[in-house]
Amino acid sequence: MLPRSAYIDSPDVVARRLLGKLLVRSTESATLIARIVETEAYLGTDDPAAHAFAGRTARTEVLFGAPGHAYVYTIYGIYACLNVSCEPEGHAGCVLIRALEPIAGLPEMTANRGLAAGARPAALTAGPGRLCRALDITRAEFNGIDLTDASSTLQARDDGFAVRDRDLAITGRIGVNKASERPLRFALMGHPCVSKGKFHKL
């Protein structure tokens, strides 16, 4: 289990730290496991691209709370996106989970995505909307849950997977209109589940 202390740092630090860690989603019938391979940092009230930029509202309340909690929101009316709150309580930084590598429970993820059996694993969880569908993460059920709680049906764990510095890639944010030039998107270089783009070596 990743302890709460792992989330207390600034979003860019936590975004790098989360690469290579596991997301564990427990359902009634299966345990779905996937490794985090792409993240994006949002810097809170100082970041024009962040939801928290507009201030503390009912919607962004989770972001201002204790670190290590899930912030799930709906985008374009259809898709859910999963973030993890970081920084000390009262500060609104967060990290968006952009892509995962499926490790266990691939049949369930494939079914959740509505894909045919045998679909490419890289297609299951590459993209923030896709990975929420694959892991059955909804705003109604998961917004505000504690990822460090052993009883949570969504947890973050460290299985000892080592990420070398030379495997880290960094680039500007995508899908964002404001402050997109900031180098706040992190990924494992060359990983098949990471969308292609102009990543630089860190």
Add this chain to the structure above:
DNA sequence: GGAGCGATGTCCT
């Protein structure tokens, strides 16, 4: 393979 576009909930002005 890549560009264009529609679907559609929730929040804020």
Add this chain to the structure above:
DNA sequence: GGACATCGCTCCG
């Protein structure tokens, strides 16, 4: 009323 941290389908090459 408009914007939005997306995706998958279409059409065109």
